[in-house]
Amino acid sequence: MQTIETFEKNTLSIIITWLREDGSAKDLTGATVEAFAKVQGAAIVLSAEVLDGPAGDVRVSAPADTLPAGFYAFQIRATKDGVTRTYESNIAVKLSLAA
Numbered sequence: 001m002q003t004i005e006t007f008e009k010n011t012l013s014i015i016i017t018w019l020r021e022d023g024s025a026k027d028l029t030g031a032t033v034e035a036f037a038k039v040q041g042a043a044i045v046l047s048a049e050v051l052d053g054p055a056g057d058v059r060v061s062a063p064a065d066t067l068p069a070g071f072y073a074f075q076i077r078a079t080k081d082g083v084t085r086t087y088e089s090n091i092a093v094k095l096s097l098a099a
Contacts, residue, residue: 004056
């Protein structure tokens, strides 16, 4: 699990490739995806979409100022054919020096 880094004033836009244990891409064609980040309190809902189903690519995005500086637990949930799986990582949001 690699920590994703960004700054608090940045627009968040990341692409995650969902891989199986053997390293092959998980086909997400027809899957629904959700993404969340949480540092404390309630989870923050992020925008998520399947970008390239056969390649297992998911895009997660959020407008600038959505995530204040902090270290967040980050999860994407994908549901396909009644089966739900969760991808987990972390997001480190650094303090922006200028307002």
